[in-house]
Amino acid sequence: MALIAETVPHPRSPSEEDAYVSWYGRVLGWTLAGGPAAQLVTGTRFDVLELPADAGGRLLRRPVDTGPVAVMGRRMRFLVAPGSAEELDGLLDWLEWGPVALDLTALGVGGRITAPVPPGRPQGSPQGAAVWLRPPEPGCEAFLPSLPGTGQGAGAGLRGTGPDLVRLVAAAATECHRARLRRRAAPARPVGAVGQPRFS
Template sequence: MALTVPTPRTPLPVGTPPPVGRNGRAGAEPLGGWSRWYEQQLGWATAGVAPVRLLTGLRFDALVVPAAAGHAALRRVGRGGPVALMGERMSLLVAAGSADELPGLLDWLEWGPVALTLTALGTGGRITAPPPPGRPGPPGAAVWLRPPWSPHGQNGEPVLPALSGFGSRGGDTPDLVRLVDAVATECHRARLTRARKRPVCEEPAAQPLAFS
């Protein structure tokens, strides 16, 4: 699959919707497509057209979790980096390189031995690109729960949770440690809830006692 590598362009003002294509649909390719918007606005590399994919491991990595666990974790940590939702899966964007740090971080947080529905996408990974904020997408398309920029970033750059600068933002943006711990907790809690809801196997009928 051919990769679309971003080339230097004059950036558009943050929040500018992509132009409408020849057929009148937002995000139409090749003119003014979603790929071009992501490249011009954020300098993110993309692949494919339908759907457009955002490549991880370059400008960001992604923590991918069940949507229910992700929503619960976000309520605990407050503000954070960009968040995308695709069906029942949520992608939380974090600083590039975080995927490599995740196994050691889970061990340090004592989550290592626990089976979690948590994966990290780094170099070579990709997530489905939602329509750029403010533009409609087809039914079932991914959506941004948190747009890929922050007023606290510089020049429209997303503020991504990372290991560096632990606690430096006064709780405004969660660092990677707080985010991973919250996500792991909610994934484990959801697993325990599912286990409790499973039907209990009936005990075998008591066997009559044999007397000589």
């Protein structure tokens, strides 16, 4: 199994921290947690589905509605409605993916992700930093994929017209499985050869 290096971003300057606080706090109304790199807390305004970047890149090309999407290193993060993390295992079982190792995880209450670089920064992003592929907008919580309303049952989401957690998880599981099969079939890379993820 190839080792994957997780790039640690350099500490941000006070002016960079101010830009993060301004955008996340004033524009989105989200709270940043402190640390060497600013963190977003999951489980209140959103949960996160996390999967390998190669699978996530293919998922983005599918006709499935998503909320905001970020990437950091070789992991892609899809923002979903609060409470979704608790539903992931049950959804995977219901979709008959339960016994399959997918590398599809969820972060909910008590979790944190590195805050991606706010969009539109003229100086660009440091290599390896978390960045938005689909940035959030004010009020984005209303558009995050979620389960159908109370009393509709899990299958009702398959007929819905809005962002749908069932469809997103089904597509994510399929792409994670396909990515795993592609990686098994690909020739082994030399140890230490770590490149940028390809989304094709």
